[in-house]
Amino acid sequence: MDKVKRCASEQGVVIFSKSSCCLCYTVTILFRDLGVQPRVYEIDRDPECREIEKALVRLGCNAPVPAVFIGGQLVGSTNEVMSLHLSGSLIPMIRPYQAQSSAI
Numbered sequence: 001m002d003k004v005k006r007c008a009s010e011q012g013v014v015i016f017s018k019s020s021c022c023l024c025y026t027v028t029i030l031f032r033d034l035g036v037q038p039r040v041y042e043i044d045r046d047p048e049c050r051e052i053e054k055a056l057v058r059l060g061c062n063a064p065v066p067a068v069f070i071g072g073q074l075v076g077s078t079n080e081v082m083s084l085h086l087s088g089s090l091i092p093m094i095r096p097y098q099a100q101s102s103a104i
Helices: 002-006 022-033 049-058 078-087 091-100
Strands: 015-018 039-042 065-071 071-076
Touching: 002 015, 002 049, 015 022, 065 091, 071 078, 071 091, 078 091
Parallel strands: 015 039
Antiparallel strands: 015 065, 065 071
8 A cells, every 4th residue: 555655646647557458548538638637557567466455445446547646636437527527627726736736
């Protein structure tokens, strides 16, 4: 769980993903379209994949991937991210990270 928390706080927007997951890809593209370059951890390429999945579920993610963290805090998976976006609540959350990514 320490690895997940450490990785989740390394950058403003962090997505734990699997390379074959279409929902992970969709969430990543959403953030990029909104001007944020998230840090994407492909957990299926990590030898500790199973432990990371378990840690994400213990932290409160309904599905292990995609697991989205903003500002080091778990936002959730696809449903939570899309609900925030449709309600207009996602943009204020990511605004500080849009400025960072445009300077990159």
